Every structure is written in structure tokens, then in C-alpha cells.
Amino acid sequence: MALADGLGKKQRLMAVKKVEFGMYLGNREERVLLPAKQVPAGLEIGDPVEVFLYKDSSDRLIATTREPKITLGExxxxxxxxxxxxxxxxxxxxxxxxxxxxxxxxxxxxxxxxxxxxxxxxxxxxxxxxxxxxDLLRTDSPYKKDDHVEGIIYEISDRFGVFVAVDDCYSALIPRREAFGDLKVGDRIACRVVQVKPDGKMDLSVREKAYLQMDADADKIIARMEEYGGSLPFTDKADPELITKEFGMSKNAFKRAVGRLLKAGRVRITEKRIEILHK
The missing domain is CATH 2.40.50.140 (Nucleic acid-binding proteins)
Incomplete structure (x- = not known):
């Protein structure tokens, strides 16, 4: 294999020539320089050494014994x-x-x-x-439906939703309908696995199942009402986009949470607003 074919990869090469500024590695036909400060102590002609091949600031192929944080394919x-x-x-x-x-x-x-x-x-x-x-992410994750996972957002699509790499390596998507909150590329988030598709890719949600999420949503609504002085300037019939902007939840989730608060006697709904009932 030509040395250039090893670009971006770790290689085990043989020391073939020692010079003042380092050691040349390779064979009679091709050589690459391992700079003097990278040459391991005691390395002699004919000895093998594991190196990583990349290009220096002058675009010349060069070897290093330093450990890169990423290689081709990773x-x-x-x-x-x-x-x-x-x-x-x-x-x-x-x-x-x-x-x-x-x-x-x-x-x-x-x-x-x-x-x-x-x-x-x-x-x-x-x-x-x-x-x-x-296309570089794996589809052989060990996770199943309703497992809780963590990952990093690497892309956001207006059409599909939020692309997440679970454990920084497994392919997953928060579908657009589930993409609530201020989600940004680079964010690390905790999610619930909604389904694992036949191809191994996962659909995720940032929210729990409805019956588990309801109490948390209700607490969020009460907190926001208190910020507004004890009431919301709209009801559960408000525009879905307004609800998502205010609370990071769907209109259905909002209505379920308000229903929980009504049943518990914590709020009342008037013609134009929702008010906290202080006991």
C-alpha cells in the first residue's frame, strides 16, 4: 500500500533512515518523515513504530507518534x-x-x-x-423502546426534525413533531427512545410518556402563570405555535396538563385567560 493511502490512519512503519531533523519511515520506494521531537527514545534503523499520517502546514505527508482524537471512519x-x-x-x-x-x-x-x-x-x-x-453513524445500538439515552445534536432539519448521535455514535432522530424546546446543534440532550426502526435507526422524544410528563408540564404551567402575575393571557384554545413558544410542548400536552390542574382545583379558565386558584 502506498504511504499516501494511509493518510488519516494509524500505520506501523519501519525506520529506514536517521537524519538530524528526525527519522524517515517506510521502505526503499517511499518514505515519510517522523520529526525529531516525535522519535521514540531508542528507535533504531529497522525498528517498527506505530504512527499517524497527516499533512503539515505545507501539505507534505508527515508522521506523528501523538494520538489523534479522530481517525478516518470515526x-x-x-x-x-x-x-x-x-x-x-x-x-x-x-x-x-x-x-x-x-x-x-x-x-x-x-x-x-x-x-x-x-x-x-x-x-x-x-x-x-x-x-x-x-452516513457515518452506527445503526446497531443496544437500546430499545422507552429506554432513556443521551446524545449530541449534529444537525437540524426543518423538514425532518433534529438529528442526534446517541452516545456520539448511534443514528437517531427527534421527529419534527417531537422537537420541542430550544434545541441547537452541539447541545447534549437526554431523550426517550420512541421506536427502533427495522434499519436500526432510532426515533427519540425529549418528553416522557404522556401520563408521566403531565405533572411536570402542569408544574411548568403554574410556574409561568406565577411569572405572569397569577394568570395566563390565553386559554387552552390558543394557537399551537404560541403554546410551543411559551412552554416547549404541543397543544395536546398543554391541554392535558391544564386538565390535570383543573381537576386538582388549582386553576380556573375564564373566557380569555387561565387563572391560578389560591387556597
């Missing part, structure tokens, strides 16, 4: 080290930060953000990061 959450005119730069454990081009971002990122990325080789033969990791 998906990992990395920190944004900086941003620039051509994209963002990710800390991946090597001296040269990993470029995340603007066109590979599913949302604009800022310094300090944590984002889920895959590693790919661009048209010019350089290693770059991409947030478009849908």
Missing part, C-alpha cells in the same frame, strides 16, 4: 479551537488544528463549541472535518 465530538475566513479549526490532539470548512458545517460554530464531526480527505488531498455525519 465520529468524535471535538472542541472548536478557533475560527477563520475559510471555516473553523478543531482541536484533534495534533500540532496542526483540523480544518472544518464552512460548507461542512451544519450550523455556524464558534470558538469553544463542541461539535460532532467525521474525518474526510478533500479534493486537494487534505484531511478535513465534517459535521455531516449521518
Amino acid at each position: 465520529v468524535k465530538a471535538l472542541k472548536v479551537a478557533d475560527t477563520g475566513k475559510i471555516g473553523a479549526f478543531l482541536d484533534w490532539g495534533l500540532e496542526k488544528d483540523l480544518l472544518l470548512p464552512f460548507k461542512e458545517q451544519t450550523a455556524r460554530v464558534r470558538k469553544g463549541d463542541e461539535v460532532l464531526v467525521g474525518l474526510y480527505i478533500d479534493k486537494s488531498g487534505r484531511l478535513c472535518g465534517t459535521m455531516k455525519v449521518y
